[in-house]
Amino acid sequence: MSSLPACGLQYDVSLKARNTFGVDARAAVLARVADIGALQTLLAQKQFANLPRLILGGGSNILFTRDFDGLVLLPEFRGMAITHESGDLVHVRAGAGESWDALVRWSLAQGLCGLENLALIPGHVGAAPIQNIGAYGIEFAEVCAAVEIHDVAIGTTRWLSREQCGFGYRHSIFKMPEAANWIVTAVDILLTRQAQLRLDYAGLREQLQAQNIDTPTAADVADAVTQLRLRKLPNPALIGNAGSFFKNPIVMNTVAKQLQLKHPTLPTWPTPDGLSKLSAAWLIESCGFKGLRDGDAGVSSQHALVLVNHGAASGAQLWALAQRIQASVRQHYDVLLLPEPMVI
Numbered sequence: 001m002s003s004l005p006a007c008g009l010q011y012d013v014s015l016k017a018r019n020t021f022g023v024d025a026r027a028a029v030l031a032r033v034a035d036i037g038a039l040q041t042l043l044a045q046k047q048f049a050n051l052p053r054l055i056l057g058g059g060s061n062i063l064f065t066r067d068f069d070g071l072v073l074l075p076e077f078r079g080m081a082i083t084h085e086s087g088d089l090v091h092v093r094a095g096a097g098e099s100w101d102a103l104v105r106w107s108l109a110q111g112l113c114g115l116e117n118l119a120l121i122p123g124h125v126g127a128a129p130i131q132n133i134g135a136y137g138i139e140f141a142e143v144c145a146a147v148e149i150h151d152v153a154i155g156t157t158r159w160l161s162r163e164q165c166g167f168g169y170r171h172s173i174f175k176m177p178e179a180a181n182w183i184v185t186a187v188d189i190l191l192t193r194q195a196q197l198r199l200d201y202a203g204l205r206e207q208l209q210a211q212n213i214d215t216p217t218a219a220d221v222a223d224a225v226t227q228l229r230l231r232k233l234p235n236p237a238l239i240g241n242a243g244s245f246f247k248n249p250i251v252m253n254t255v256a257k258q259l260q261l262k263h264p265t266l267p268t269w270p271t272p273d274g275l276s277k278l279s280a281a282w283l284i285e286s287c288g289f290k291g292l293r294d295g296d297a298g299v300s301s302q303h304a305l306v307l308v309n310h311g312a313a314s315g316a317q318l319w320a321l322a323q324r325i326q327a328s329v330r331q332h333y334d335v336l337l338l339p340e341p342m343v344i
């Protein structure tokens with residue numbers, strides 16, 4: 001068995017620059033793996049095979065509340081290519097280690113449509129299926145044809161169809177116990193040459209109008225989404241955050257109706273499976289947390305759903321604030337807010 005190149009491994013390493021909260025947690029071992037062969041070589045070594053494992057992409061959906069006393073794996077699988085076309089449909093394959101936004105831009109440059117509403121979401125391609133990323137009216141599930149996984153427990157690599165991925169709102173099979181040993185290595189997505197633009201999401205048409213664009217192309221939509229996101233969301237390069245910290249809670253319609261009777265301004269939306277989604281941002285703001293600061297842990301004054309690190313907050317401090325928010329929303333509305341990022 002060949003040994004890993006020295007640059008692939010680091011010991012007792014800070015993860016501060018590897019999570020967008022900028023939390024100063026440490027990993028016992030960090031390994032960059034460029035392909036499945038390198039991954040297998042690494043895990044064939046006993047001292048690594050038995051360590052607790054964490055897969056890390058861009059670190060934009062994770063909160064470290066402590067050091068990780070195990071092996072942090074960085075899949076750096078590369079490549080973006082059109083694999084085949086039939087009629088208007090174009091299959092694109094991308095490696096898990098590619099930047100998601102780079103894939104969006106690359107696909108637009110190839111004249112392909114379908115990813116424009118998902119522009120500027122931070123992170124890597126391999127993480128897109130994990131929480132079924134979504135924005136501006138589109139979810140990853142809608143463009144996903146298949147996801148390639150490597151099962152490190154049995155050493156096999158296989159493709160899962162979209163149906164097998166069990167996608168839901170910020171959910172997929174990859175969050176379930178059966179996926180504990182899986183690493184997403186690549187995704188296959190299905191795009192089109194003819195644009196079928198989705199412009200109904202709040203603010204998108206207005207943004208295009210403000211840019212004097214009457215008949216937008218997919219690239220125009222991506223630019224408009226980019227402008228909106230830059231304006232509405234705090235930039236992790238300037239202030240640590242992981243985007244929305246809580247999912248919009250999904251409740252029975254009767255519960256949503258009762259809440260709306262008491263609180264007519266609470267936004268709710270129907271879900272495809274006949275339930276109601278509540279605005280977590282509204283619930284948090286109405287409990288008085290928007291813009292609140294507790295030491296260096298805070299809630300963004302731009303967006304009530306976004307927890308921010310003003311500088312030196314620890315993950316434990318951010319998590320304590322998140323729990324305060326959860327308790328307050330529970331107390332006022334009897335609704336449970338669930339975190340969107342993975343909390344370590």
Ligand SMILES: Cc1cc2nc3c(=O)[nH]c(=O)nc-3n(C[C@H](O)[C@H](O)[C@H](O)COP(=O)(O)OP(=O)(O)OC[C@H]3O[C@@H](n4cnc5c(N)ncnc54)[C@H](O)[C@@H]3O)c2cc1C
Nearest residue numbers: 057058059060061123124126127133134135184242243342
């Ligand atoms: C400013 C900002 C805005 C955001 N906006 C949105 C948004 O609009 N919509 C949205 O859905 N999300 C949004 N997010 C969240 C985040 O960008 C996405 O969830 C993104 O897909 C995370 O990618 P990542 O590579 O950073 O994942 P990481 O944070 O590194 O990992 C997230 C989870 O995925 C797992 N994982 C990562 N890679 C793999 C892999 N190859 N195989 C198996 N498991 C893996 C990790 O173990 C972890 O559980 C935002 C975040 C920020 C900071």
